[in-house]
Amino acid sequence: MSTFHVSENGYYGDFGGAYVPEILHANVEALKNAYKLLISDPAFQQEYHALLKDYVGRPSPLYLAKRLSGKYGCKIYLKREDLNHTGAHKINNTVGQILLARRMGKTRIIAETGAGQHGVATATVCALMDMECAVYMGKTDVARQHLNVQKMEMLGAKVIPVTSGNMTLKDATNEAIRDWCCNPSNTHYIIGSTVGPHPYPDMVARFQSVISQEIKVQLLEKEGRDYPDYLIACVGGGSNAAGATYEYLDDPRVKIVLAEAAGKGIDSGESAATIRLGTVGIIHGAKTLLMQTADGQIQEPYSISAGLDYPGIGPMHANMARQGRSEVLAVDDHEALAAALELTRMEGIIPALESAHALGVFGQKKFRPQDLIVLCLSGRGDKDMKTYIEWNDDEKSKH
Ligand SMILES: *Cc1c(COP(=O)(O)O)cnc(C)c1O
Numbered sequence: 001m002s003t004f005h006v007s008e009n010g011y012y013g014d015f016g017g018a019y020v021p022e023i024l025h026a027n028v029e030a031l032k033n034a035y036k037l038l039i040s041d042p043a044f045q046q047e048y049h050a051l052l053k054d055y056v057g058r059p060s061p062l063y064l065a066k067r068l069s070g071k072y073g074c075k076i077y078l079k080r081e082d083l084n085h086t087g088a089h090k091i092n093n094t095v096g097q098i099l100l101a102r103r104m105g106k107t108r109i110i111a112e113t114g115a116g117q118h119g120v121a122t123a124t125v126c127a128l129m130d131m132e133c134a135v136y137m138g139k140t141d142v143a144r145q146h147l148n149v150q151k152m153e154m155l156g157a158k159v160i161p162v163t164s165g166n167m168t169l170k171d172a173t174n175e176a177i178r179d180w181c182c183n184p185s186n187t188h189y190i191i192g193s194t195v196g197p198h199p200y201p202d203m204v205a206r207f208q209s210v211i212s213q214e215i216k217v218q219l220l221e222k223e224g225r226d227y228p229d230y231l232i233a234c235v236g237g238g239s240n241a242a243g244a245t246y247e248y249l250d251d252p253r254v255k256i257v258l259a260e261a262a263g264k265g266i267d268s269g270e271s272a273a274t275i276r277l278g279t280v281g282i283i284h285g286a287k288t289l290l291m292q293t294a295d296g297q298i299q300e301p302y303s304i305s306a307g308l309d310y311p312g313i314g315p316m317h318a319n320m321a322r323q324g325r326s327e328v329l330a331v332d333d334h335e336a337l338a339a340a341l342e343l344t345r346m347e348g349i350i351p352a353l354e355s356a357h358a359l360g361v362f363g364q365k366k367f368r369p370q371d372l373i374v375l376c377l378s379g380r381g382d383k384d385m386k387t388y389i390e391w392n393d394d395e396k397s398k399h
Pocket residue numbers: 088089090117192193194234235236237238239240241307308352354355378379380
């Protein structure tokens with residue numbers, strides 16, 4: 001049977017694998033051997049789910065957005081990851097990985113962060129578990145996302161500004177990998193999305209799969225069937241999309257529509273539409289699609305939403321898109337901003353800019369009245385208020 005899950009040797013079709021420096025082989029191998037056993041251990045599951053319930057606030061509601069449904073002529077449910085502790089789906093993964101790290105006897109945690117959301121989610125669980133925490137963050141991002149830097153520091157993490165390259169997410173990731181090479185025995189690297197060497201993409205997808213486990217139960221209760229016709233999510237590295245689709249990957253009744261960031265336009269040279277524009281290469285330990293020049297230099301991605309501007313894409317999504325399992329639409333800055341304002345005014349929910357890209361799908365694709373749709377609302381918009389306010393002022397001055 002064909003499957004969109006990872007193979008025994010860490011591949012999704014042609015994509016994935018573990019391309020890491022010699023010195024990390026033992027670490028990646030140990031993680032590979034530990035994670036499946038640990039994740040399926042009942043005691044681990046119990047501890048993980050207790051924290052998801054009482055600390056994260058799960059299950060997150062599945063909310064029928066009536067006015068939005070009316071406007072687009074189909075039935076739209078929102079999976080409310082925005083209501084989680086720390087404001088997005090990222091905490092599902094960091095809670096899982098910190099428990100795993102502790103069971104593997106690690107005492108120190110490192111992470112990379114772009115906008116700071118994953119950094120905050122990691123610093124949060126490190127405070128909870130009393131673990132040492134270092135977060136690598138591009139110097140450009142440190143300046144742009146100062147509140148998140150202050151949050152991480154208040155939580156007790158050390159934020160290390162990275163000054164190599166363009167001083168953004170890909171450079172922070174390189175530095176985190178370098179740190180891991182120097183401290184392989186006591187340190188666990190918490191990667192924030194379904195990217196990196198095997199087993200990270202599968203491990204992160206499993207920790208996020210609680211999203212689709214809950215969707216199944218909630219849909220059955222509300223609709224009398226446990227699957228939607230469509231699942232919609234935004235993709236940066238692909239973790240909220242992986243979590244929302246995990247239980248349905250091999251179920252052809254469920255169509256998957258993903259939104260990647262078209263930035264200022266797909267042909268503008270300033271986008272993060274990795275699946276549309278990317279070519280095969282190796283980034284951060286995985287073979288996948290990435291935005292690169294003809295001679296293999298990684299192109300700096302751009303999106304108004306910091307959580308989507310990663311130059312690569314998780315190997316699972318590269319494969320699903322190439323196999324036609326998912327339909328990938330490119331949603332630009334303007335479409336995302338308009339969709340964010342629409343959700344705010346129609347449902348009283350201010351979404352994260354990343355999630356607004358998923359909402360942008362409704363402007364591009366028509367659905368039928370009988371279609372049952374679940375959209376993963378990956379996060380809340382508090383962190384994006386400055387962008388929203390500036391855009392609103394710009395729009396007003398145009399009229
Ligand atoms: C980080 C982030 C994303 C993008 O990451 P994925 O791994 O693709 O899910 C999307 N939404 C929010 C709210 C985020 O913080």
